[in-house]
Amino acid sequence: MKVQPRLLISLIFPLVFFILSLLIYVGYSEYKSNQNTAFNQATSNVRIAREYLEHHFVSAESHLYLLEQLWEQKNSISGVMEAAQTIVNAKSKYLEVGLLAYGNYYGTGGFNKEAVTGYIANRPWYKQAEPGQTYITPIYLSGSTGKWTVALVSVLETLQNQEVRILLEINVASLYENLSLLKTLTNGYVYAVERKTGNIVMHPDMTRIGTPSVSVSTDLIARIEDGEYQGIISSYTYKDEEKFSVYDAYSLHNWIVLSGTARSDIIMHTFSISAVTRVRSRTFSDQIL
Structure with missing residues (x-):
């Protein structure tokens, strides 16, 4: 029986369309699955x-408290x-401890x-604050160590009409070392931004x-100030790449x-999984044949 070309074409096109639709569906499903992952x-x-x-900031506050007690006793x-x-x-993770007293500044390491x-x-690291207050500074480049730091500062009772403060500088690069191991898929990472x-x-x-952070906009900071402490930044662009981030603003240090x-x-990631799946499927088919 001779198959008519017109009939053959009428069978092939729907089959091709079905296969393409199936591939698109499978690819989209894998993409959505990887997106959820x-x-x-x-x-x-x-x-x-x-x-x-x-954990580390609680530890730093404990060390700062011990230094406060030493000062107040003697x-x-x-x-x-x-x-x-x-x-x-x-x-x-600590760069320097500084003591402001008697109008002078005393730092560890002889500074x-x-x-x-x-x-x-x-x-x-200085801001107007009342005795009894402890605050964390914005990030700055330490003049004595030349490294990026934030400082926990405790404001104590004045002595001889002079301010008394103890500050503990934290090495943010050292603190970040373990966090740098946290990855999202292959190229994602963890980072932190001041509120x-x-x-x-x-x-x-x-x-x-x-x-300034590209992902954290003034609009997002405003939403966080209104109580939206957790959420998703669904889309932003950095260096011509579209990105997303999950954020959490619940913290002890206002980050x-x-x-x-x-x-x-x-x-x-979807392409790599699809390639592995196709190879495994082909191997399985060869084994059956």
């Missing part, structure tokens, strides 16, 4: 990172600085400045530290912790 990984990374950071500069040096030597009252208000300034405090690219990746990462 990316969101889940990013959410988990943010939770782990937030808990990790909170008002001894040498006693506080000796204990401070012991803490800095034992903890690589001392006398008669600083006239210009101390210009230091990046008040929108500046980056932690990032795998050190050149981004202290610069936004984020994790995400580029959409292209999800697409490439």
